[in-house]
Amino acid sequence: MNVAVIGAGGIGSPLVRGLVELPWVDQIWVVDGDQVERSNLPRQPWYDEASIGSKKAETLAQVFGARVHPMAVRVDRTFPWPPCDLLFDATDNWPARLAIAEAARSQAIPWIFASAVRWEGQSALMRPDGPCLRCLFGEELLEGPRCFEAGVVGFVTLAVAGQALELADRWVRQPADSALDRLYLLEGREGALWSVGLPKARCSHGIVQ
Numbered sequence: 001m002n003v004a005v006i007g008a009g010g011i012g013s014p015l016v017r018g019l020v021e022l023p024w025v026d027q028i029w030v031v032d033g034d035q036v037e038r039s040n041l042p043r044q045p046w047y048d049e050a051s052i053g054s055k056k057a058e059t060l061a062q063v064f065g066a067r068v069h070p071m072a073v074r075v076d077r078t079f080p081w082p083p084c085d086l087l088f089d090a091t092d093n094w095p096a097r098l099a100i101a102e103a104a105r106s107q108a109i110p111w112i113f114a115s116a117v118r119w120e121g122q123s124a125l126m127r128p129d130g131p132c133l134r135c136l137f138g139e140e141l142l143e144g145p146r147c148f149e150a151g152v153v154g155f156v157t158l159a160v161a162g163q164a165l166e167l168a169d170r171w172v173r174q175p176a177d178s179a180l181d182r183l184y185l186l187e188g189r190e191g192a193l194w195s196v197g198l199p200k201a202r203c204s205h206g207i208v209q
């Protein structure tokens, strides 16, 4: 099965590290236009001093081998999506996340929503015949802060990446498992983990043009 990870930062880099070890994963595309900065190193340990200034996607491909294909660009609506069975959202902004959601729906493949802002993390499997982001969050989602503006706590990104990997692995092994139809939430300051059921019906929002 081929996957793409959009974003190679605090969530995306540990995701790639986990994906290369999962037996059902074949090719992994990593999409991120950013360079490694010194401030990334404490929370993104797959980068080091020598990778500062290099493209994150290309560095991960060097570290994790030939199955990891870098695309050092930013996702937008003209992005040439590689042929994938599953997309991972590890972005830090809603416009990119919406582009991922629309690409997944138009290709009728699922995607994994994974988000971390400050002390809060969220993740969910988004099925092509299930609810969309607008069903979950309404139009207000477009106004949310980006993590680089709001800051993010390191262990929250690692926990969200781990949850996203677990959702993907469960989807491959037990696609009808009802545990997949939930939004998983983490509040790091209180140490709280919980989940809420996703709406059952397919939404009527369609693909936003």
Ligand SMILES: [Zn+2]
Binding pocket: 131, 132, 133, 134, 135, 136, 203, 204, 205, 206
């Ligand atoms: Zn919807």
